[in-house]
Amino acid sequence: MTTPGRFITLEGVDGAGKSTHLDFVAGRLRARGHEVVLTREPGGTALGEALRELLLHRDMDASTELLLMFAARQQHLAELIHPALARGAWVVSDRFTDASYAYQCGGRGIDASRVAVLENWVQGGFAPHLTLLFDLPAEVAEARRAAARAADRFEREADGFFDRVRQAYLSRAEAEPGRIRVLDARQSIPDLQAAIADLLDRLE
Ligand code: TYD
Numbered sequence: 001m002t003t004p005g006r007f008i009t010l011e012g013v014d015g016a017g018k019s020t021h022l023d024f025v026a027g028r029l030r031a032r033g034h035e036v037v038l039t040r041e042p043g044g045t046a047l048g049e050a051l052r053e054l055l056l057h058r059d060m061d062a063s064t065e066l067l068l069m070f071a072a073r074q075q076h077l078a079e080l081i082h083p084a085l086a087r088g089a090w091v092v093s094d095r096f097t098d099a100s101y102a103y104q105c106g107g108r109g110i111d112a113s114r115v116a117v118l119e120n121w122v123q124g125g126f127a128p129h130l131t132l133l134f135d136l137p138a139e140v141a142e143a144r145r146a147a148a149r150a151a152d153r154f155e156r157e158a159d160g161f162f163d164r165v166r167q168a169y170l171s172r173a174e175a176e177p178g179r180i181r182v183l184d185a186r187q188s189i190p191d192l193q194a195a196i197a198d199l200l201d202r203l204e
Contacts, residue, residue, distance in 0.1 A: 006090045006091075008128060009096040011098045012169065017185050022094055029090050039092070039094070041096055051068050054068065055072075066100060066115065073096070081093070098180070101115055103168075107162075130203050131181065133182045135183065142159055
């Protein structure tokens with residue numbers, strides 16, 4: 001019987017640098033002999049990527065945004081994540097449900113109980129085995145974003161939004177310290193990679 005794979009997610013405010021570390025995470029796991037599937041949310045499937053276009057560029061009601069995030073997530077789980085894990089692959093996703101709690105609850109002010117209903121519907125008890133949270137003060141993240149790229153709909157929000165997103169992430173990490181590991185994203189890339197390697201090597 002195949003041993004099911006592991007599901008690892010990367011989270012943080014926009015500009016915290018998580019995307020920089022995706023390839024490092026994948027390389028480290030491949031070196032251990034695992035098949036690795038790299039993916040992202042919103043997105044990860046053809047339908048999910050179409051929804052991502054809408055989510056990042058079309059104005060909409062906050063609840064519509066939340067529902068579309070979970071519609072994309074349902075497709076992602078059914079089409080990609082669950083089949084990959086079942087064949088023994090390790091799946092690494094750039095964002096997952098913690099982002100819905102951070103952005104739609106923390107950022108937009110939707111009640112967490114509404115997200116919990118959707119999470120339960122779409123995921124049952126399914127959750128990542130390990131979440132790396134790249135933590136950075138909102139103003140530092142803002143400066144990094146400004147230097148790096150054109151802003152999407154989320155990235156045009158004011159600093160107060162990202163501070164609330166950050167605090168929501170940190171309170172989730174406090175509630176689930178075993179799964180969500182906080183990394184200080186102000187560290188140098190080599191120092192961060194050493195910390196990431198250590199966490200990955202401890203994951204059975
Ligand atoms: P992101 O993954 O940061 O992509 P890029 O690095 O290309 O900017 O962008 C996705 C955006 O979607 C990000 O601003 C956070 C947002 N998001 C939510 O608001 N809720 C969610 O549940 C997810 C998965 C993402």
